[in-house]
Amino acid sequence: MAISITTPLTKEKVRMLKAGDEVFISGEILTGRDAAHKRLVTLVNEGKPLPVELRDAIIYFVGPTPARPGEPIGSAGPTTSYRMDAYSPILIEQCGLTGMIGKGERDNSVVSAMKEHSAVYFAAIGGAGALIAKSITAAEVICYEDLGPEAIHRLTVNEFPVVVAQDSFGNSLFESGPALYRKE
DSSP states (O other): OEEEEESSOOHHHHHHOOTTOEEEEEEEEEEOOHHHHHHHHHHHHTTOOOSSOOTTOEEEOOOOOOOOTTOSOSOOOOOBGGGGTTTHHHHHHHHOOOEEEEBSOOOHHHHHHHHHHTOEEEEOOTTOHHHHHTTEEEEEEEEOGGGGGGSEEEEEEEEEEEEEEEOTTSOBHHHHHHHHHHHO
16 A cells, blocks of 8 residues: 655654655755765754754755756655765654665664664665656755755655655564565
8 A cells, every 4th residue: 555645754654654654755855965965964063053943854865867958856766875874863753853764774773873863764766867857847956056966856746756764663584574574
C-alpha cells in the first residue's frame, strides 16, 4: 500500500512510517550533498544560524544536472548516502531534521539519531534520475550557490516516489528485505 505525505515532515508523520512502506512525497524538500552538509555542521558547531530551516524538513542527497529549457530541473537521481553519515546525526539532533532521501545504508550513528529523535531515511531509485525529475515541479537555489549542482536547492515536489529504507524504530529494509528473500 502506498502512503502519500505532504511536507513538513513532522515527528508524528515520521512515526507512522515503517521500513518497506512505499511513499509519495508532495510539498517542499531541500537538496544537499556532503559539501553543503559540512558547511551546515560547521555553522552548528560554531553556534551560528543556518541559512535554511531544517526543523521537520527532508533533505534529498542529490546534485541535479542543469535544467533543459522550460524544465525546472535536469536529472535528479540520488547520491550514495554514506558521505553524509558524519553530518546527519548533528542535523537530526540539533536542527530537527526529520527526513533524508538517498541510496544505500546509513551507519549506526545515523540510525541511533533517527531512533532517538524520530527521523526517517527514504531510498530513491538509483539510475532513475530523469524519471524522478518528473515529480519535481520547481527548483531554486537557496544557499551555497558557489557549490554549483551541490548547492542547497528548495524543490517543490508532487508525488515524489520513495521507499522507507530505515524507519524511526530502527527497522531496516536493508535487513528485512534480504531476510524475507532468503525465507522464500
